Amino acid sequence: MPDLDSYLFFNGNCAEAMRFYERTFGGQLEPLLKYGDRPEEPGCAGGAPAPDLVMHACLKLGGRMLMASDMPPGQGQATPGAFALALNYPTAQEARRIFDALSQGGSVTMPMGKTFWAEAFGMLTDRFGVPWMVGGGAQAA
Incomplete structure (x- = not known):
């Protein structure tokens, strides 16, 4: 692979x-x-x-x-498409630290919070226009 x-x-x-x-x-x-x-x-x-x-x-x-x-001049503008980069951390604390750093100057689309699959999960677009999904601390089954 x-x-x-x-x-x-x-x-x-x-x-x-x-x-x-x-x-x-x-x-x-x-x-x-x-x-x-x-x-x-x-x-x-x-x-x-x-x-x-x-x-x-x-x-x-x-x-x-x-x-x-x-993007080189004359080849158009870079525009975000329908995607997000996913970051997964072992702990909710580390996920929150990264989420907070990425969200500075950006926009939060889903605040960091507890979900049924993770202790911490949130979504944002950073100040460079890149969408992120950040999670940490997987929930026990």
Whole structure:
């Protein structure tokens, strides 16, 4: 089976978002490559976008990766679709800490609370427009 990881697209604030996620979740952000860092290649697709835009970023979280880039100019705007990234923690306390950090400057769609499947679960969209579902402390059956 292949690994299934997430790839997000941003509108010029990818570096800020990925550094925020690195501080919030831990893990290691490498690489963070900007278009200005790439060598000149003849016939390179897409022309030369703004050098400060992120061409590729990868946040390694355990055995998973959260990858991202900025949308190059002329390729449209990045818009969230019908999805959410799900985070599951062993404890309700850790889930609440992450939920609170992600919700700063964002909008909560379901406040963190106890459910029949978890001690703590909530949904939000962070300040970068990324939707999250955060849970922790699974209920005993």
